[in-house]
Amino acid sequence: MNIAVLGTGTVGRTIAAKLAELGHEVVVGTRDPESTMARTDPDAMGNPPYSVWQADHPGIRLAPYPDAAAGAELVVNATGGSGSLEALNLAGEENLEGTVLLDISNPLDFSRGFPPSLFVSDTDSLAEQIQRAFPGARVVKSLNTMTAALMVDPGRVGGGDHSTFVSGDDPDAKKMVVDLLTSMGHTDVIDLGDLSTARAAEMLLPVWVRLMGALGTPYLQFKIVR
Amino acid sequence: MNIAVLGTGTVGRTIAAKLAELGHEVVVGTRDPESTMARTDPDAMGNPPYSVWQADHPGIRLAPYPDAAAGAELVVNATGGSGSLEALNLAGEENLEGTVLLDISNPLDFSRGFPPSLFVSDTDSLAEQIQRAFPGARVVKSLNTMTAALMVDPGRVGGGDHSTFVSGDDPDAKKMVVDLLTSMGHTDVIDLGDLSTARAAEMLLPVWVRLMGALGTPYLQFKIVR
Numbered sequence: 001m002n003i004a005v006l007g008t009g010t011v012g013r014t015i016a017a018k019l020a021e022l023g024h025e026v027v028v029g030t031r032d033p034e035s036t037m038a039r040t041d042p043d044a045m046g047n048p049p050y051s052v053w054q055a056d057h058p059g060i061r062l063a064p065y066p067d068a069a070a071g072a073e074l075v076v077n078a079t080g081g082s083g084s085l086e087a088l089n090l091a092g093e094e095n096l097e098g099t100v101l102l103d104i105s106n107p108l109d110f111s112r113g114f115p116p117s118l119f120v121s122d123t124d125s126l127a128e129q130i131q132r133a134f135p136g137a138r139v140v141k142s143l144n145t146m147t148a149a150l151m152v153d154p155g156r157v158g159g160g161d162h163s164t165f166v167s168g169d170d171p172d173a174k175k176m177v178v179d180l181l182t183s184m185g186h187t188d189v190i191d192l193g194d195l196s197t198a199r200a201a202e203m204l205l206p207v208w209v210r211l212m213g214a215l216g217t218p219y220l221q222f223k224i225v226r
Numbered sequence: 227m228n229i230a231v232l233g234t235g236t237v238g239r240t241i242a243a244k245l246a247e248l249g250h251e252v253v254v255g256t257r258d259p260e261s262t263m264a265r266t267d268p269d270a271m272g273n274p275p276y277s278v279w280q281a282d283h284p285g286i287r288l289a290p291y292p293d294a295a296a297g298a299e300l301v302v303n304a305t306g307g308s309g310s311l312e313a314l315n316l317a318g319e320e321n322l323e324g325t326v327l328l329d330i331s332n333p334l335d336f337s338r339g340f341p342p343s344l345f346v347s348d349t350d351s352l353a354e355q356i357q358r359a360f361p362g363a364r365v366v367k368s369l370n371t372m373t374a375a376l377m378v379d380p381g382r383v384g385g386g387d388h389s390t391f392v393s394g395d396d397p398d399a400k401k402m403v404v405d406l407l408t409s410m411g412h413t414d415v416i417d418l419g420d421l422s423t424a425r426a427a428e429m430l431l432p433v434w435v436r437l438m439g440a441l442g443t444p445y446l447q448f449k450i451v452r
Contacts, residue, residue, distance in 0.1 A: 117348045122432070123338075158451035165433075192436045200433035206348070207391075207426035210418045215452055223449040225384035226441055 004029050004068040006087050007078035008036055008050050009043065011104065011148045013057075015078055018152035020060050022183055027061045029068030031090060036062060069095035074102060074176065075137075081105040081126050082119065085133055097136035100173040102180075103127045103198075104143040104151070106205050115209045118202065127167065127198035138173035141198035142166045142181065145208060147218040154185045154221070162221035163188045167197040190224060230255050230294040232313050233304035234262055234276050235269065237330065237374045241304055244378035246286050248409055253287045255294030257316060262288060295321035300328060300402065301363075307331040307352050308345065311359055323362035326399040328406075329353045329424075330369040330377070332431050341435045344428065353393065353424035364399035367424035368392045368407065371434060373444040380411045380447070388447035389414045393424040416450060 005016040006029040013028075020026045030036045030050075039049045047053075054062060069075050069091040079087040084105045088096065107126040109119040120126055127141040143151045145165060154160040164186040168174040178189050192201060204222065212218050231242040232255040239254075246252040256262045256276075265275045273279075280288060295301050295317040305313040310331045314322065333352040335345040346352055353367040369377045371391060380386040390412040394400040404415050418426060430448065438444050 112349075121348055121429075122343050162449075162451040190437065190440060192433070192440050197436045197440075200436045203347075203429040203432050206429050207418070210423045210426045211416065211450055214416060214418050214423075215450070217452060220450055220452040223388075223451045224437055224441070224446055225388040225449045226443060226446040 001025070001074060002072050003027070003074045003076065004072035005076045005078055006065060006068065006091060007080070008062075009078070009080070010045060010047055011151075012076075012078035013050075013053050014148040014152055015076055015104070016060055017057055018184060020057065026059075027063050027068040027072070029063055029065040029087075029091065031065060031087070033062045033064060065091040066095055069099070072099060074100045074180070077101060077103045077105050077130070079105060081107040082109070084126060084130060088130060088134060093134055093136065096134045099137055100170075100176050101130065101134070101137040101139045102143075102177055103130055103139055103141050106144050107202055108205065115206065115213070118205065121203055122199060125196070125198040125202050127202070128195055131169070131195055138168070138170040139195060140166060140168035140170070140173050140177045141195065141201055142177055145201060145204045146221055150219065150221060152184055154187070157219050157221050158223070160185055160187055162223035163190050165190050165192050165201045167192045167195050167201055169195045188223070227251070227300060228298050229253070229300045229302065230298035231302045231304050232291060232294065232317060233306070234288075235304070235306070236271060236273055237377075238302075238304035239276075239279050240374040240378055241302055241330070242286055243283055244410060246283065252285075253289050253294040253298070255289055255291040255313075255317060257291060257313070259288045259290060291317040292321055295325070298325060300326045300406070303327060303329045303331050303356070305331060307333040308335070310352065310356065314356060314360060319360055319362065322360045325363055326396075326402050327356065327360070327363040327365045328369075328403055329356055329365055329367050332370050333428055334431065341432065341439070344431065347429055348425060351422070351424040351428050353428070354421055357395070357421055364394070364396040365421060366392060366394035366396070366399050366403045367421065367427055368403055371427060371430045372447055376445065376447060378410055380413070383445050383447050384449070386411055386413055388449035389416050391416050391418050391427045393418045393421050393427055395421045414449070
């Protein structure tokens with residue numbers, strides 16, 4: 001499958017590498033490839049610059065947002081939540097028309113410091129904001145409730161015995177995402193319902209952040225026991 | 227221990243019965259015991275009237291809010307979230323001074339129909355509103371993330387292998403609650419931190435409601451796999 005991953009941070013790199021490993025044709029989208037490749041310092045999270053990662057992943061092409069999105073059967077929004085709408089605007093509405101858009105971002109607001117609050121919640125969600133801005137895209141929310149390493153390697157905690165949520169209005173788009181999740185090792189994918197249920201999935205972030213603090217690790221997962 | 231349970235609905239009854247069974251001296255608080263006992267119709271949830279339940283639980287006294295709270299070492303707020311501050315005001319600030327106040331309510335707003343939204347979230351919580359209104363009380367948030375039957379019988383799903391959260395500013399109050407939870411069969415109690423972490427615990431309700439819809443059962447629990 002032709003997949004565009006928008007975002008060059010840890011989440012984007014992790015997802016892109018896994019999807020390429022699974023045999024997909026992966027392009028990473030960024031605002032300006034030249035400036036992304038020109039950076040030589042580690043990013044704010046201490047990750048090596050993109051060029052170092054790129055050298056380790058020669059099969060993954062870096063392209064401007066619109067080039068990456070054009071022709072992709074699946075676009076993964078792995079940009080930071082506060083910049084997602086802008087990145088998708090740059091990708092171009094025409095390039096998202098009819099495309100499955102897997103949104104794994106979170107509406108985190110760090111303006112008050114840590115822990116972050118949410119810039120949208122409860123009666124609306126970032127996933128719905130994206131859907132309203134790009135009515136032709138087939139938005140599916142998933143994977144936003146776990147750290148990047150567990151998105152692509154769920155077996156890393158509890159032998160993979162935990163739950164992953166999906167929300168979306170388009171059954172076929174949701175099925176494509178569920179199949180992709182299954183191929184990455186997610187064994188208990190729970191369909192929460194239409195895209196408005198992304199409000200609930202995004203509202204898991206505050207407890208995730210608190211749990212990371214209380215337990216001292218980001219390697220934690222929600223399992224729905226029933 | 228002398229325990230007052232405020233609220234005569236399913237949650238209050240379930241908790242009161244379990245605490246009495248564990249050997250505690252339990253009083254249930256209500257606005258007006260005579261009118262509570264005079265009701266003969268099932269409540270909005272289809273539960274039998276309180277008098278029927280009372281006849282099955284002769285060892286549990288029904289009292290006006292202030293009488294119930296006076297002298298209690300632990301007050302359990304099992305009233306509906308939208309009426310909690312009013313019920314606690316009726317109980318009387320002087321009767322909550324120094325008392326451990328276990329808040330198991332949720333700030334559910336049904337004014338827009340179902341699913342409910344939250345009338346406070348993200349940057350504040352109902353637990354914190356209660357703490358600010360009653361600065362002498364020692365507020366601990368817990369048990370709000372599960373249906374009443376699982377609060378008192380966690381083994382009913384997954385053999386009890388799931389997680390329960392506590393939040394609070396007073397370490398001794400939190401310890402009292404954790405001991406009580408342990409006595410009720412909760413095996414993985416996670417201390418999220420100070421009372422501001424109740425925001426995160428209360429924000430679990432939207433996904434709980436959506437999961438109940440998706441899975442078709444309220445007998446579900448969060449387990450934090452790590």
